[in-house]
Amino acid sequence: MPTPLHIVVCGGIVPDPLQTLEPAAPNAAFPAQPSLKNEMMLPAVLDPWAAHALFEAAHLSAQVPGSKVWLVSLGPKAKLQQVMMTIAQKAPFELVAIDGPASGFTDAFAAAAALAATIEQIPGLDRGRLLLFGGWESASRGAGSTLQMVGERLGITEQFQGVDRIAARAEGAGFEIMERIEGGRHQVSLLSSPPAVLGWATGYLPEPRNNPQVGMANMRTIMPALQRAKAAAMNGAGPSFASVRLPAVERQTRIVKDMPPEEIAREIVAWMGEE
Amino acid sequence: MSDADFARPAMDVDVACVGFGPAAAGFLTVLSRALANTSGAAKALESRAAPGLPLQVVCYERAxxxxxxxxxxxxxxxGIRATLPDLTADQIPMAAAVAEEKLVYLLDPIGVSHRSRTLRLADGILRGLKLARDSACELPYIPPFLEKDGGMVLSLGQFLEHIGGELMGAGAVQIWPGMPVSEPLIEDGRVAGVRLADMDVRAALTVVADGPVGAVGRRLDLEFGRPPGHAHREWALGMKMVVELAPEKALRPGTVIHTFGYPEPEIFGFLYALPGNLAAVGIFVxxxxxxxxxxxxRYLQHYMLHPHxxxxxxxxxxxxxxxxxxxxxxxxxxxxxCGHGYARIGEGSGSTNPLAGSGVDEAWTTGAQLAEAVLELLLEGRPLTKENLEASYVALRRKSWVEQGARIAERARDGFHGGVIRGMAGMALAGMTNGRLWLxxxxxxxxxxxEYYRGRIPAEELDRIVADCRARGVPCHDTLMDRCGWPAIPYDGQLLVSHQDALLMGGKVxxxxxxxxxVxxxxxxxxxxxxxxxxxxxxSGQALSPGEDGVPAFDREKCVYCGACLWNCTGNLEFAAGAGGLHSNEN
Structure with missing residues (x-):
């Protein structure tokens, strides 16, 4: 019987990536850094890479009886609450909320510090059984560095990035982890025991269907967690933004269904040739 | 395997609410406030589904x-202010107090709309007397029944998000989006809860607030019928855009412009100026x-292009x-x-006032009334039976301003079935006489x-256009409007965009x-x-298109869940509950 795991998922929220996100220079509401125009009005979602990590954590937790999942999330409290209404129906977890910005302009170093400090204070968390999950990238920023720094601050040296699969080995003999490497191939590693950091790519699990029973069970801890959420001090020295602007976008939209991939590729190559 | 063989998981709650719109928001706000202040009444408001816990109230929203x-x-x-006396527009993003209100008759600036001779004559007189400017004539008077003086313009999405946030923050009720309710559980003539995609939720009271095309409301109509003489006679499709105005075109937030007359005489329209240099623009077909x-x-685009x-x-x-x-x-x-185990609130319960052109406030109020009635019954220890709900909720509703307005409006729009001028006169008559007279x-x-295109497109050509469009798998209206002389839309990639681009730019389907x-x-x-x-x-989303075998093809990835197909079909279309639809917080 494998030892029960303590899985902590770091998952931020992002404005829905399908909405138009316009950067705005620092202003009265966000004096320390740029922000996204209308950020508080845009619908928010759990960062898609972090969402994969959460679904994988729930899956692994179900395979190893006695395990527990925490979701540590840094974002504006009101938006966290909104996102939890949907995400809480998908997988069992306990929320640990940190009130702070989530626009993608936050310094990864400062975000990692806030996340690590919060994780260290989770009551009952056993570092010897800890698997730290998160996205290897983010929809708000593609640096892919935050999770790695959180792991370093927690003193976790076993780090895997671009993970697509983790499987518990028989007889409690650790875990088999599949990471993406160059050329579309995977590297398989053996992890003898936690702690470890896993930065997830997309994995292979579908998004779970909403389950109202899971939602109701989660909500018993989510609302108190939101009420307890401490404000993260994110105004320290970080990058300074000289200017921000929306990249020029040219829309050439066409919706076609059931088109063979070869034909799509041919058309894209032809289009690129025209540019 | 039959449905009966399938062991469906089930759970028990006390109140299951279907749909989170303004009616459910009103219901949950009043209920939540009472549940959060249970001192002295804690026992009465204790859950029967989960003894020892407070009343278990859940709300399932399809989107x-x-x-x-x-x-x-x-x-x-x-009604909203009666529940929330301290609410002001500045607490809600994209809301503003009504600052200025205009009623404008739009003439046809391009001469292609389907106008009667009388209307064309009236247009000629207005132009001749130089009473029209920018092909529009601002009326000097707004009938009191239309006036929204002292009210608010707002984005329903932002309003609901504000209320939903408050509700979830209070923690007394739960709202679950992404959870369509497929049907009510009906057992021996009573509603025993609701069926979700994968499970049943049993409840002492099911609150049906799923709007005019909701699956649960329509199933109850089929099961229990309607009161004698009651039926859906009139529908409309409302379509709108939120537009970021150019800086030099700023409008005073709270400016309200109601229009009629263009792009077709039957089509009403509006422009509401919101804070942040935004405007909501839309039409009702x-x-x-x-x-x-x-x-x-297409009509919305022509509407926006009207010079006024x-x-x-x-x-x-x-x-x-x-x-x-x-x-x-x-x-x-x-x-x-109401009936045994259920009550209906909001637009699906007939609360909309078509004379005042008002629905959100009425829907909210019916929800608040139901909550007050439910609380009264629970605190008095009386069961939520049909008789008790009739004596409390229905009685409260009958003596309220919602009912008074609804009775005045009841026949106000009948005249439109005899033409636009008759319709406008009928509305005015009903409004001025408090519903005593109408046309x-x-x-x-x-x-x-x-018949519709007679005198505009020869029959043979019309048949050819329709056959050609169907063979190409596209709707016919664009080609027919082009043929009738409606000018091409000068796409600018920003506001005037193709229908499919509007789906992509205007939110997320x-x-x-x-x-x-x-469907x-x-x-x-x-x-x-x-x-x-x-x-x-x-x-609305071009989700339906001509199919190869003569049956419309449906693409659920484009459906915005407006429900127009339902009332534009003569009963051959099933419109079930489904997750999804269009999502834009700013609508």
Missing amino acids: DGIAFGVSGVVTRAH PSWFRNPMRTAY LWRYLQGGKLRSWGAKSLAESGRRAEPFL KGEPHPLADLH QAPAGFADH RFRDPELCRSCAAKTCIEMC
Whole structure:
């Protein structure tokens, strides 16, 4: 019987990536850094890479009886609450909320510090059984560095990035982890025991269907967690933004269904040739 | 395996609410406030489904967020303020107090709309007397029944998000988006809860607030019928955009412009100025507009291009777009408001006031009334039976301003079935006499295609155009409007964009995997024999298109869940509950 795991998922929220996100220079509401125009009005979602990590954590937790999942999330409290209404129906977890910005302009170093400090204070968390999950990238920023720094601050040296699969080995003999490497191939590693950091790519699990029973069970801890959420001090020295602007976008939209991939590729190559 | 063989998981709650719109928001706000202040009444408000816990109240919303609502709202907010006396516009993003209100008759600046001779004559006189400016004539007087003085303009999405946030923050009720309710659980003539996609939720009280085209409300109508004489006679499709105005075109927030007369005389429109240099612009295409090729999107573009509005909108950018069906019959389509184990609130319960053009405030109020009644019954220890709900909720509703307004409005729009001028006169008559007088009219079926285009397109050419469009798998309305002389839309990629681009730019159409198509056609032969196929023409997202075998093809990835197909079909279309639809918080 494998030892029960303590899985902590770091998952931020992002404005829905399908909405138009316009950067705005620092202003009265966000004096320390740029922000996204209308950020508080845009619908928010759990960062898609972090969402994969959460679904994988729930899956692994179900395979190893006695395990527990925490979701540590840094974002504006009101938006966290909104996102939890949907995400809480998908997988069992306990929320640990940190009130702070989530626009993608936050310094990864400062975000990692806030996340690590919060994780260290989770009551009952056993570092010897800890698997730290998160996205290897983010929809708000593609640096892919935050999770790695959180792991370093927690003193976790076993780090895997671009993970697509983790499987518990028989007889409690650790875990088999599949990471993406160059050329579309995977590297398989053996992890003898936690702690470890896993930065997830997309994995292979579908998004779970909403389950109202899971939602109701989660909500018993989510609302108190939101009420307890401490404000993260994110105004320290970080990058300074000289200017921000929306990249020029040219829309050439066409919706076609059931088109063979070869034909799509041919058309894209032809289009690129025209540019 | 039959459905009966399938062991469906179930759970028990005390109150299950279907849909999170303004009615459910009103219901949950009043209930939540009472549950949060249970001192002295804690025992009475204890859960029976989960003894020892407070009342278990859950609300299931089909869309993937609670801010999905689509509506260009200008409201007097009487009922909302009665519940929330301290609410001001500055607490809600995109809301403003009504600052200025205008009623404008729009003349046809290009001479192609389907106007009667009388209306053309009236236009000529207005132009001759130089009473029209920018092809529009601002009326010097707004009838009191239309006035929204002292009210608010707002984004329904932002309003619902504000209320939903407060509710979830209080923690007394739970709202679950992304969870369509497929049907009510009906056992021995009583509603015992609701059926979700994968499980049953049993509840002592099911609150039906799923709007005019909701699956649960329609199933109850089928099961229990309606009161004698009550039926859906009139519908409308509302379509709107939120536009970011060019900086030099700024309008004073709270400016309200109601219009009529263009792009077709039957089509009403509006422009509401919101804070942040935004404006909500939209039209209502009613069921009495007899064009079988009626479309809302193309007409909305022509509406925006009308010189009276384009002077504000030129240079603007599309921020969001959406559409919804409106139950325009109001009280005349009122179902049984309660029964054993259930109660109905909001638009689906006939609360909309078609004379005042107001629905959000009325819907909210019916929800608040139900909550007050439920609390009264629980605190008195009386069960939530049909008789008790009638004596409390229905009685409260009957003596309220919602009912008084609904009775005045009941026949106000009958005249439109006899023409636009008769309709306007009927509305004025009903409004001025508190509903004592009105002009009669009975709904007609849609015009035959040839009848509608007679004198504009020769019959043979019309048949050829329709056959050609169907063979190409596209709706016919664009080609027919082009042929009638409507100018091409000068796409600018910002505000004037193709229909499909509006879907992509105006929000996000959700179609989560794992759900069946929610639009289906019962009898393919009936579809093949249907000449007009208005369901395709009026589809807000072009989710319905001509199919290869004569049956419309449905693409759920484009469906915005407006429900227009439902009332534009003669009963051959199934419109089930489904996850998804359009999501834009700004609508």
